[in-house]
Amino acid sequence: MPHLTDPRPQLTERLREHGIGPTHQRIEIARALFARMTHLSADQVLAAVNARHAETSKATVYNTLKLFVEKGLVREVIVDPTKVFYDPNMAPHHHFYDVETGEITDIEADRIAIGGLPSLPPGKVAAGLDLIIRIRSGA
Amino acid sequence: MPHLTDPRPQLTERLREHGIGPTHQRIEIARALFARMTHLSADQVLAAVNARHAETSKATVYNTLKLFVEKGLVREVIVDPTKVFYDPNMAPHHHFYDVETGEITDIEADRIAIGGLPSLPPGKVAAGLDLIIRIRSGA
């Protein structure tokens, strides 16, 4: 009975598509993000990777996450001043951020209409658009 | 010839309006923000205050900025994972963030139309809406 759903081949493929040489550590880090498909902070990724066999250093996790962002494999979500979250969902979308629990939830982009975007300062191009709706419990 | 534009009385007044007891340190911190009307990080505020006569400790600057945010005197802008910026402009508006220079620029709210905001998760209320457009130089 062969392993039915080993994700490593798909992950290797996906890394290659983005011009990232697949190494053991990079595959494990990609697995941590794409297996869960949730927003993880760098230290959550580190913990998830090391909870399995693969021992990986903090520096490698930080370097790799930065590389993934540069190569367009994941997206940075900056909502909490104390840590950065990494979002494996690259489809256009926005975020709810619960300021009490720290929970981040996706909002599909086509559920919000943003119109009349202003002209950019001269010589500048858009590098990203983040709409963050902060929420808390209450009446 | 009396001092024509000493801002301290206005600042004292403004602090009182927001239920903040005016102390020397708080007035100096408010002055640093409102004299410039730009986005400053906590350590920039600390440097600005201490560049004048007033010696003020790091803890007081952090405590005071947090107090100002609670009382609705200034607004936190979270765009850079390494530090929080404080924005004395409380009128509804959004932000450009230059990822290369770190510069933050205001966009008046009525220049952007955001429609069809999604329903919030049950039991939650909106606590703020931040639209950040990241820009960089380039073609």
Add this chain to the structure above:
DNA sequence: CAGGAGTCTGGACTCTGTCTAACCGCCCGC
């Protein structure tokens, strides 16, 4: 098998922000 480029590692380090315990000063009741 040797060389080299690229990758990984642990640990020291930096920096923003928090905490704590003592101190100060202002105001209020007497």
Add this chain to the structure above:
DNA sequence: GCGGGCGGTTAGACAGAGTCCAGACTCCTG
């Protein structure tokens, strides 16, 4: 005025995220 209390301030130790560095490792190529 005088004393006491309490909010505000302080310096410095501390915590946690992220960076840096020099050395070691891996894997590909010739």
